[in-house]
Amino acid sequence: MRSGVRRLVTVAMIGVVALGLSACGGSEGSPSGTVAGLPITHFQSGMKPNAPTPDLQVRNGSDDAADKLATATIADVESYWTTELPDVFGVKFEPVKSLLSYESNGPNQESGCGNTKKNINAFYCGQDDSILWDRGVLLPNMINQFGQLSVVTVLAHEVGHAVQYRLLDKAGITRGTPTIVKEQQADCFAGTYYRWVVEGHSKYFSVSTSDGLNAALSSLFLVRDVAGVSATDRGAHGTAFDRIFAFQLGFEKGPEQCAGLNLDNIGPRLTERSFDSGDKNQGDIPIDATALGYLQDSLDKAFGGAGVAGPKIVAEGGTCAGGPATAPASYCPSDNTVSVDVTALADLGRPVDQDGEFAGQSRGGHGDFASFAEVASRYALGIQKSVGASTDNANAGLRTACLVGAWAAATSKLGSTKLRLSSGDLDEAISDLLRPDSLVAADVNGKRVDAGFNRVEAMRTGYLQGSSPCSTRYP
Numbered sequence: 001m002r003s004g005v006r007r008l009v010t011v012a013m014i015g016v017v018a019l020g021l022s023a024c025g026g027s028e029g030s031p032s033g034t035v036a037g038l039p040i041t042h043f044q045s046g047m048k049p050n051a052p053t054p055d056l057q058v059r060n061g062s063d064d065a066a067d068k069l070a071t072a073t074i075a076d077v078e079s080y081w082t083t084e085l086p087d088v089f090g091v092k093f094e095p096v097k098s099l100l101s102y103e104s105n106g107p108n109q110e111s112g113c114g115n116t117k118k119n120i121n122a123f124y125c126g127q128d129d130s131i132l133w134d135r136g137v138l139l140p141n142m143i144n145q146f147g148q149l150s151v152v153t154v155l156a157h158e159v160g161h162a163v164q165y166r167l168l169d170k171a172g173i174t175r176g177t178p179t180i181v182k183e184q185q186a187d188c189f190a191g192t193y194y195r196w197v198v199e200g201h202s203k204y205f206s207v208s209t210s211d212g213l214n215a216a217l218s219s220l221f222l223v224r225d226v227a228g229v230s231a232t233d234r235g236a237h238g239t240a241f242d243r244i245f246a247f248q249l250g251f252e253k254g255p256e257q258c259a260g261l262n263l264d265n266i267g268p269r270l271t272e273r274s275f276d277s278g279d280k281n282q283g284d285i286p287i288d289a290t291a292l293g294y295l296q297d298s299l300d301k302a303f304g305g306a307g308v309a310g311p312k313i314v315a316e317g318g319t320c321a322g323g324p325a326t327a328p329a330s331y332c333p334s335d336n337t338v339s340v341d342v343t344a345l346a347d348l349g350r351p352v353d354q355d356g357e358f359a360g361q362s363r364g365g366h367g368d369f370a371s372f373a374e375v376a377s378r379y380a381l382g383i384q385k386s387v388g389a390s391t392d393n394a395n396a397g398l399r400t401a402c403l404v405g406a407w408a409a410a411t412s413k414l415g416s417t418k419l420r421l422s423s424g425d426l427d428e429a430i431s432d433l434l435r436p437d438s439l440v441a442a443d444v445n446g447k448r449v450d451a452g453f454n455r456v457e458a459m460r461t462g463y464l465q466g467s468s469p470c471s472t473r474y475p
């Protein structure tokens with residue numbers, strides 16, 4: 001988010017989040033009860049205790065936990081593609097020619113794609129059809145911060161690139177294919193592999209559709225591009241928002257959909273954008289009374305079309321006298337206010353330190369938009385209550401996330417308000433949405449939907465399609 005009106009938008013879009021929440025037609029079943037048609041499961045996700053020892057040669061490999069996990073992942077993902085590639089595309093899957101484990105903080109290893117020294121990374125190298133990973137810094141940090149499944153996600157993505165090299169024209173891949181298309185396909189292929197694991201086909205891993213998939217989605221956040229990179233830049237990987245879209249597409253629809261991704265069909269939904277020139281590479285503003293005033297104005301205008309009085313945001317400590325208490329922000333039905341704990345919101349809203357995060361240090365906060373989204377979610381519950389919609393069940397949580405997405409998209413069209421989305425904001429919202437104690441997809445009592453998969457889908461629906469599907473999909 002950034003403040004300040006430096007750009008006049010001449011589109012009159014006041015009241016863009018027009019609600020018809022009491023109308024309950026057009027339901028697509030019960031999206032909160034399943035994850036892409038699969039039951040919501042709860043168990044410890046990760047490597048199975050009885051996982052076999054993979055029969056793979058790894059150059060410069062070691063016995064450490066990171067290498068064991070990486071090797072098991074490659075073996076598993078390759079075994080998936082060994083049956084899937086012939087079945088779906090009629091193409092034989094040749095395993096990746098070589099695997100190299102290195103320490104970015106140790107001696108250099110020769111590779112087909114340059115020096116490994118100081119290269120904190122994991123990647124597919126097309127030059128010699130190899131996959132390389134840094135077991136010195138990157139993998140241990142990922143395991144520490146995001147758990148085993150972060151390594152599985154990243155390496156499944158890298159094998160996805162190897163799959164592209166085997167499919168070539170069957171996936172529309174040529175020398176000139178933009179990086180973003182290759183990245184979207186690889187994320188999508190990772191999603192198809194995860195579905196296979198979730199369905200119980202893997203010898204190495206078990207993944208639940210709640211915390212397990214949440215971890216997979218959160219780790220796409222770790223490897224996102226730095227904010228401010230435009231989707232058309234060489235080397236762009238996509239924002240977390242865009243990447244999760246591709247992953248979920250693969251999970252829901254399978255590998256044929258992934259191979260069909262190209263610039264024409266992904267272009268319109270890509271959210272990666274450069275910072276506006278006035279933003280000077282920082283889109284975050286401190287969360288204080290002034291910022292909350294801007295937020296109030298933005299929400300009032302965006303939800304004006306609902307035709308009901310919007311709640312007032314008040315600094316009353318984040319809980320309501322007569323309940324509920326969902327600090328740092330609560331919707332209080334008794335006086336139609338959103339009570340906020342400004343200090344806690346300011347802490348949550350500190351900028352994300354992406355370099356620190358990548359190197360395994362503190363990640364800072366979740367960014368200003370995380371805090372705004374928390375408050376916006378409570379405000380949206382007030383609007384829902386006033387129009388007579390339910391506020392205390394799973395659909396209310398998802399509908400709320402959907403409305404926050406619709407509001408986020410609307411901020412760019414509300415020319416007369418001081419808040420609008422800046423580069424990186426959507427990723428801050430995703431990062432917040434996947435936190436275990438996020439409010440963005442929680443009902444009025446703070447009860448949230450277990451599956452981050454569904455939370456993200458709900459927010460994206462609102463962001464890309466506006467508020468009308470919020471009430472029909474989540475009645």
Ligand SMILES: [Zn+2]
Nearest residue numbers: 157161183186
């Ligand atoms: Zn990639």
